[in-house]
Amino acid sequence: MTDALIPNQGNMLRKFAHSAGRAVTPILILVAWQIASATGLVPERTLASPLHVIGTFWTLIADGELQDNLLVSLRRAMEGLAIGVSFGTVFALISGLSRSGEAAVDAPLQILRAIPFLALVPLFILWFGIGETPKIALVALGTIYPVYLNLYAGIRGIDKKLLEAGACFGLNHWQILRHIVLPGALPSFLVGLRYAVGISWLSLVVAEQINASSGIGYLIMSARDFMRTDIIVVGLIVYGLLGLLTDILIRTLEHRALAWRPSILKG
Amino acid sequence: MKTNPRSAPDVSVRGLTRRFGANTVLRGLDLDIESGEFVALLGRSGSGKTTFLRTLAGLDAVTQGEVRLPANRAVVFQEPRLMPWKKVWQNVTLGLTGADARGRAVAALKEVGLDHRLDAWPATLSGGEAQRVALARALVREPQLLLLDEPFAALDALTRIRMHELVAALWTVHKPSVLLVTHDVDEALLLADRALVLEDGRIRTELKITQPHPRARAMIGFSLMRADLLSALGVDVDGPAGIAKPADTVACRVPDDAKPRRTAPVLRSV
Incomplete structure (x- = not known):
């Protein structure tokens, strides 16, 4: 009982043992994978061994090839994200703050949303060619919706009683927006942003596998041509790490921006 | 006064x-x-x-x-209606114009006995404390x-x-x-x-x-x-058998x- 309440050394040890326990299975899988590769059970052309992947990782970093392509990918993701989040935010404000705005903006967006945005790739190539534009446009298109939908719901979900209190205390429209609507909708916006970041990587994977000459996706696709499964695995790990890192980044942002929330106050 | x-x-x-x-x-x-x-x-x-x-x-x-x-005029509602994303003193100064809004908020919060919770988040207040903040928010406007x-x-x-x-x-x-x-x-x-x-x-x-x-x-x-x-x-x-009351009460x-x-x-x- 006391262990659970007072953090003492025993409790910290137990926590450590718990995390170590969670690591056991992944480590076992890696070991099994290495053994399977070493004994020839899994041939190199199917999947490179973990040790080989680690070696390739270092080589790619030493060559500067990984960093170069990573930067290109990051740039595409961030530019697309910036455009998508901006549009999503503006649309959500228009349709969240006024009925006529909702009528004008919500219906077309909902119709467009029914089309899986990745299906627009052929059209984007016809419109924008094969340079950077279609890739950034794809990321932008994919990230509009999560931001729009969440922020719009957040604005509409503001407690009417708080709006009434604001009006009572003499706030004008602009002040109500600034002091009540926007901070109140911020949690929903951040949820949307988190989805949007996830989608930006997803659209990048698709965009970079079509007619790219740089980027992590290009690295993976050209490795395929030479059956370099080690490079493909490195690319997959980078995608995974990018997703993980950006998620941590947004969680940190949430923790700071939403310090007032009961769930964060308790934690 | x-x-x-x-x-x-x-x-x-x-x-x-x-x-x-x-x-x-x-x-x-x-x-x-x-x-x-x-x-x-x-x-x-x-x-x-x-x-x-x-x-x-x-x-x-x-x-x-x-x-x-x-x-x-100022209103205190049944629920405190504090903005959860504003600290206690910022809730009191909500919509307040003029110089030294914070100072006035601090004075109002002192009057309701909450000057030690100026920087607290509303979610950490008890029901009575939250309602006292709402009272301070009304008072700070010196309503007629x-x-x-x-x-x-x-x-x-x-x-x-x-x-x-x-x-x-x-x-x-x-x-x-x-x-x-x-x-x-x-x-x-x-x-x-x-x-x-x-x-x-x-x-x-x-x-x-x-x-x-x-x-x-x-x-x-x-x-x-x-x-x-x-x-x-x-x-x-x-x-039914009520006590007779003096008429003037x-x-x-x-x-x-x-x-x-x-x-x-x-x-x-x-």
């Missing part, structure tokens, strides 16, 4: 009628509140007392009738008319007693005109100069309470006034077709 001349009433309502669809909530209501007067408005649920307060707060438009109000919409209804009994004392003390110092909407007869008797009962959209019963502050339930005439107000609210505390029952008389019998202290 304000030294308003006692000439014109702060609040003057004439023939206020409010309908929601086919439902008439207020039916030609008349009321004056003198400057610095503490008025408690009682009524059964659905009697329109909250609608009336919302009208005075400017949250409900006047469609029929005449309402004269001071420009400087303070509207209290069942502000203590959601609090536990002990906290409510402390809030009664606090409100009585603050009113004595600042002397705003107060309209307290409540369903708690004791609360009305402890705090108000005048208790009104709203019924069928009009003020049907009026009781002046002249006992000096601070008051306690042990004050003279308390239980008789209590029984009067309760019976006006349709609760017969004495049962009976609250004034306003005739159905007349305006409430302002000459309500005043309870005499013995």
